[in-house]
Amino acid sequence: MIQFQYIRASTQKTAIETTAKDATAMFIAGGTNLVDLMKRGITTPQKLVDINNLPLKNIDASTGRIRIGALALNSAVAENKLVLDRQPLLAQALNAGASAQLRNMATVGGNMMQRTRCPYFYDTAMPCNKREPGSGCGALEGFNRMHAIFGFSDKCIAVNPSDMNVALVALDATVHIAGPKGNRTVPFINFHRLPGDLPQKDNNLEKGELITAVEIADNPFNKHVHYLKIRDRASYAFALVSVAAALHLDGNTIKGVRLAMGGVAHKPWRLTEAEKALVGKTVSEGTFRQAAEIAMQGAKGFKYNSFKLKMGPNAIVEALKTAAGIV
């Protein structure tokens, strides 16, 4: 590990200023991903600005929305009563991620910022455009079992590894950001990027900007929800594919629906067209299957991940069935 300076920020303002003016400075919160990246020489900050002392841990529900501080722990959010009552999909997704130990360290903001788990990204002896722009994409013609079927580019086919992000994109969350130029908000769906020609850029956060909170407006998706994660073992593995499904039902009629997938793209993948196809329909496996087919339009597999073209729609159907209670 290279030597670095460590500063514990006492105010949001100094944290942002320190990080904004130093090209080699980074925020650190739970460190569950960043420390690994530093150990492997993938990320080499010369200054770490520890933000754990900032007052960003609160979870509250003032007018019509839940606001979750960026430093709220994944485990704290998953067991929070407001979250469980109003946004159970988020709790399910959080509990599907990592292990209990990691959830006790990882924060909401950090979870949003975690890098891909593509093995070429993690091995500095291998090519990776995300780690070293211009070195090539090792996964494109290599081991791409875990990789994207949507929205990839010839520069990068990595996926976003988060479960939480899949629920947040489905729930139309809003990201609150503070930065050297002031505060702004970004719809969750616009927070993460597709790789394009700049795979090194995972998201649209600018230098020195700090995630302060995510907000979820109250919605009717607190009853019929399911987060389904298919992975290589029962726990503690990244998704082959995952599906966040939320239904607003009136009897058997679908009044509203939210649908997103994980493990399939460089960003959490919202399935808007499939949602449109479901609204107004009656709950049935056949309806769900039709929506799943629509959801998969444009998907393309690589040598080792074409199974996702079949597992993906099946997972969508199963998640919707479970959410609707017709299993």
Added chain:
Amino acid sequence: MGKELFNPGEKDALDRVDGRQKVTGAAKYSAEYQLPNLAYGVLVSSSIAKGTIKSIDTKAAERAPGVVGVISHVNSIKVPGFADNEHPTEPPTGGRPLRAFYDNRVYFNGQPVAIVVADTLERAQYGASLVKVAYVKEQHTTDFNANTGKAVLPAQAKKNPKSSLNDYDRGQPDGYKTAPVKIEAEYHHPSEMHNPMELQSITAVWEADDKLTVYDKVQGTKPTQRAFATEWKIPVENVKVISKFVGGAFGNGLHNWPHETAAIIAAKQLKRPVKVAITREQMFTMVGYRPQTHQKIGIGATPDGKLVGITHESVGQTSTYEEFTESVLQQTRMMYTSPNLSTRYRLLPLDVSTPIWMRGPGEATGAFALESAMDELAHVLNIDPIEFRLKNYTEKDPDNNLPWSTKYLKECYQMGAERIGWNKRRMQPGTLKEGDWLVGYGMGVGTFGAHRGGATVRAKLHADGRLVMQCAVTDIGPGTGTAMVQIASTTLGIEPSQIVFELGHSDYPMFGNQGGSSTVNSVGSAVQAACNSLKQKLKDLASAKNASLTTADPKNISIKNGQLTITDNSLNVALADFFKQNNLQEMEVTEESKPGQEANKYSKYSFSVHFAEVHVHPKTGQVRVKKVVTGADAGTIISWKTAANQMIGGVTGGIGMALQEDAFMDHRFGRYVTKDFAEYHVPVHADVPHIDVFFVDKPDYIVDPIGTKGLGEIAIIGVAPAIANAIFNATGKRIRELPITADKLI
């Protein structure tokens, strides 16, 4: 809790004698010895698969804070034994192990090419990151599947016509082809990497110019002592190997690896103790693995289920510089009555690191193919898989025509079938459901030779009734100390709390490697011999003063609560007084125990049967192992808790083999891509269901005088096919390529 795990009910099982040390952190492992002036070594490994090192730029590393030396082939001191062309460590494999920093050749990706030594681990790690290696690349060949046609008969087989690795035919070659009902199938599993919890580590100290002490994670202190004495051309007694605790080894400690020699070189060259603990990623290339293997089976039977023939061919992977072989085909030769039987064993040398034995070595590989094929043929014949096996049950070993020493496999079938609820199994796959999930049952058989070697134990009886024993054997996790205390307690009557079994030091009396399920058979017999020798001495002393005791049966001599009792002749005296009367401070014996010729008249094997109930989701391909019943005919069970523990561990490893473990190599680089625990999956708790363990617990006194046959290997052999067979029974899908991941089932 222990009891319900294996449910023998009446058995009073001993807790692990070192359990408290292990769970409180008091147990000291090889990387935990803090010595004065200790330095830390970090290995730099190659990033190409084949070629030569053009240059190594170590300047930045040498200037880095705390770095005390950077050693590579450029500046390494000469290892005296390396000068001889044969590698001095007398490898258990054919060929010649990699010689650390000997020359500029690169044989595989991930090979250690330099070591950076610093005053702290972190500084050594940083130093290692600064070493720049330039290579001259050569075209490498690492793709097993693309090259299986180039596999060859092992040189070990060519050299020795009697080797079981040679082509073998019983009856008519390929006789299965004449059977009315037959199947042919190919099976494959990827390389599975040694990943015990404890990383491979060594602390090396040169006490003098010709005196070496190593705290080393190994499976044998004596073989390691001999290896390093030869390597450094110093007297054997000048090498001390200490391996008091081993955090799992599973076979990777049966070979001395380059990181060990690297640490010893560094300690010598830098004149200070050096510690090296390799990284998790380095575990994938530096300490061996279960080699990926491609197998073909042709098997045929009569319509009523009598086997006509089996042909079993295996191609395994090895490195270009060493020849690692394993007995993949042995179970096929001896498990079932088949008048015609052919085996062919081939190896494919590739530009990869050398494999090594991994729990149930060879047999676990072979059993996956054989026990899957038996299940496949049973299905075609429409015969229950257990019934099919019973129809072809062997009452003597068809491989050598010898009688079994003991064989209680039928009992295992029966007990296992009852416990899993085999009667719930449907003959027609895919017809049993629970909700949306398909339910299936499967079983697989395992076997492993019941081996016994020579062992010597020293036992010292103290006046207060304490017994202290010593043997050079290591304990890689099975609970060797616990079993030995149990044997001594049973033999002498002394309470377990008053018995200490000291192990893991090359100064102690002779034992070789802990491997091949032979420790209890060998060392346990020596413990019994030493305890019997103590009894004899006690009796001789007692008889000298009281002639009536001469006829006493040694069985009736015991020591309890410090009292020496010879019951049938009514001697009952405090041991302290008895010692005083005889002017003794303590009583010490050293006994060697080894197998006799009589045992050669028998064929000796342990047997296991594993039953699995699995649930498979037909749409998502998720597999959940819901229940496992595992049972063994392993002779007398000495230590019930640790024996059950072994079975549970073996089954867990088998679940990993069946469903998860996959070392994937990118052949463009000849480099592994799944090389950490995020990508290389082993079972987590949520993957492991209740494992119901049972033992037949019948002694085999032909194998050894304590009646044991060995347990460690059979715990995993046959588990993977049991799960694969259960998945077939659930889904009708026969997956012949491990691991059986969700994508293969949708």
